[in-house]
Amino acid sequence: MDGTEPEGALPQGRPRLSDATLRDSAHMAGVEFRPGDAAAMARLLVRTGVELVEVGMVSGPNSKDADLILATHEAVGPERSMTLVVVRDRRQVATALAEAERLGVRHIMYSIPTSEQHAKLKLGSPSARFLHALAGSAITQAKERGFHVTFSGEDGARTPRERLVPYVTAGFEAGADRFRLAETVACLSPWQMERVIAGLTAIEGSEIEIHSHNMLGMAVANSLAAVRAGAQWISATVGGIGERGGNAPLAELLTALRVVHGDTRFDLSGLTELSRIALGGAGLGEAFQSGPTTPHAFAYELPGQLTHPEAYETLPAELVGNQRELRVRTRLTPALVTWALRESGVLVDVEAFTAWLTERQERDGGPLLDRDAIRKAAIDFQAA
Numbered sequence: 001m002d003g004t005e006p007e008g009a010l011p012q013g014r015p016r017l018s019d020a021t022l023r024d025s026a027h028m029a030g031v032e033f034r035p036g037d038a039a040a041m042a043r044l045l046v047r048t049g050v051e052l053v054e055v056g057m058v059s060g061p062n063s064k065d066a067d068l069i070l071a072t073h074e075a076v077g078p079e080r081s082m083t084l085v086v087v088r089d090r091r092q093v094a095t096a097l098a099e100a101e102r103l104g105v106r107h108i109m110y111s112i113p114t115s116e117q118h119a120k121l122k123l124g125s126p127s128a129r130f131l132h133a134l135a136g137s138a139i140t141q142a143k144e145r146g147f148h149v150t151f152s153g154e155d156g157a158r159t160p161r162e163r164l165v166p167y168v169t170a171g172f173e174a175g176a177d178r179f180r181l182a183e184t185v186a187c188l189s190p191w192q193m194e195r196v197i198a199g200l201t202a203i204e205g206s207e208i209e210i211h212s213h214n215m216l217g218m219a220v221a222n223s224l225a226a227v228r229a230g231a232q233w234i235s236a237t238v239g240g241i242g243e244r245g246g247n248a249p250l251a252e253l254l255t256a257l258r259v260v261h262g263d264t265r266f267d268l269s270g271l272t273e274l275s276r277i278a279l280g281g282a283g284l285g286e287a288f289q290s291g292p293t294t295p296h297a298f299a300y301e302l303p304g305q306l307t308h309p310e311a312y313e314t315l316p317a318e319l320v321g322n323q324r325e326l327r328v329r330t331r332l333t334p335a336l337v338t339w340a341l342r343e344s345g346v347l348v349d350v351e352a353f354t355a356w357l358t359e360r361q362e363r364d365g366g367p368l369l370d371r372d373a374i375r376k377a378a379i380d381f382q383a384a
Contacts, residue, residue: 201230215245
């Protein structure tokens with residue numbers, strides 16, 4: 001590229017990325033990651049271009065996420081990772097920070113409820129004054145210990161502007177490095193998100209991150225809208241897995257940045273492998289995710305699509321580490337069979353074999369066929 005911004009470029013510049021798979025997704029119901037999964041995913045995330053790998057949660061001594069945190073530090077270093085520190089009261093914050101220090105954490109993220117509803121539930125008081133005092137104390141304690149501090153507005157997307165903006169302003173005045181708006185309860189359209197973020201980026205010296213949940217299917221759109229309004233960071237997860245409908249899916253986000261906004265900074269070749277590890281570690285089936293890293297993203301049952309994929313694909317399968325494949329049940333044609341048998345060395349009467357295979361599929365209930373299954377069937381046909 002010649003250095004000029006392509007048509008469609010985000011007007012506020014190119015966002016930096018953090019990934020919350022090893023924190024948010026690890027708290028998805030029933031999901032457990034092993035230290036080996038954490039290390040492998042952290043390395044791939046950093047190779048992709050993710051700047052911070054968010055891992056684990058610390059609320060006090062003997063954190064149950066210690067093994068994940070240490071494995072991530074060993075894989076990519078503590079400077080490339082961030083850990084959530086729970087805030088409930090000032091004394092609890094002190095013990096949690098001591099545990100974070102013991103684990104070698106350098107970057108912390110406070111999740112502090114900002115809406116009246118969440119503050120009352122989790123902090124015991126909906127008072128804005130109490131919220132400011134608690135957050136200010138937590139931020140000051142962390143900065144005195146030398147941590148880089150992101151403070152998050154839990155349920156921030158539903159927090160009224162007149163409550164949210166003064167809170168974020170006070171947090172930066174206390175010394176915080178970054179504010180994360182958490183769309184804990186997905187409730188905003190992209191244009192609404194843009195207005196909310198604009199109110200935060202107008203704060204002098206602010207550095208803003210968006211962490212959107214995908215219950216309404218708009219997490220990527222809302223993340224890009226936040227960047228349009230001046231947010232510098234986007235938080236995503238591999239495969240979009242996470243609590244409450246999941247998060248902004250990393251692969252869809254990165255491919256949208258490339259295709260729509262001409263952002264070629266990221267190495268997409270490990271995205272499919274990332275999804276395989278994350279979904280395997282989560283115990284989720286491949287059908288959970290959508291987007292370019294799924295097995296069906298580049299699967300076709302029409303010969304024209306297989307022969308001329310460039311006419312149908314937003315981006316090549318190889319770019320995200322995926323592969324193009326034939327998947328068909330009963331819509332078999334001689335042209336499709338010819339493509340499947342190409343370079344296989346299997347020679348059959350294609351017309352007769354197609355008719356035979358179609359009849360068998362319809363009789364047996366049509367198991368899904370890929371290229372290897374069709375080649376094996378052709379060998380069976382030869383022997384029949």
